[in-house]
Amino acid sequence: xxxxxxxxxxxxxxxxxxxxxxxxxxxxxxxxxxxxxxxxxxxxxxxxxxxxxxxxxxxxxxxxxxxxxxxxxxxxxxxxxxxxxxxxxxxxxxxxxxxxxxxxxxxxxxxxxxxxxxxxxxxxxxxxxxxxxxxxxxxxxxxxxxxxxxxxx
Numbered sequence: 001x002x003x004x005x006x007x008x009x010x011x012x013x014x015x016x017x018x019x020x021x022x023x024x025x026x027x028x029x030x031x032x033x034x035x036x037x038x039x040x041x042x043x044x045x046x047x048x049x050x051x052x053x054x055x056x057x058x059x060x061x062x063x064x065x066x067x068x069x070x071x072x073x074x075x076x077x078x079x080x081x082x083x084x085x086x087x088x089x090x091x092x093x094x095x096x097x098x099x100x101x102x103x104x105x106x107x108x109x110x111x112x113x114x115x116x117x118x119x120x121x122x123x124x125x126x127x128x129x130x131x132x133x134x135x136x137x138x139x140x141x142x143x144x145x146x147x148x149x150x151x152x153x
Contacts, residue, residue: 003104004103004127006104013140015136019131020131029063029099030045030063034124037124043122048067050081051088052072052073053073055110060112060125061153065153071151093106099132102141103125103141112148113138113147115151117141122136
């Protein structure tokens with residue numbers, strides 16, 4: 001059981017955990033998850049950690065889309081956004097790249113969720129390790145994380 005699953009249980013939300021055999025050779029963790037679970041890739045969301053003016057924030061967006069760093073910075077009234085260093089991601093979240101969950105991070109960071117999440121009854125995000133996804137309502141994810149829905153792509 002990962003910290004992400006423990007957080008979902010603690011908040012008594014409706015969720016499902018899905019597990020699949022991760023292929024280390026796959027080019028995209030998120031697209032692999034969609035393929036292996038046989039779900040629409042638009043419903044599978046990746047968790048990225050961004051450095052906005054030397055402050056780490058979390059961006060959750062569809063695996064099929066590219067993050068717009070300017071949009072993240074603008075949403076937070078910052079000047080510049082860049083991808084966080086992988087060591088900073090591990091230190092702040094406790095998760096390795098490819099298995100970073102927005103839930104259960106060591107340090108709760110400001111979180112932004114792409115507005116397209118609201119178009120789906122449920123979305124999938126990493127449950128805290130490669131090959132493990134948690135399916136839940138976007139509104140529940142936002143509620144747990146005190147996250148805002150914004151356009152991130």
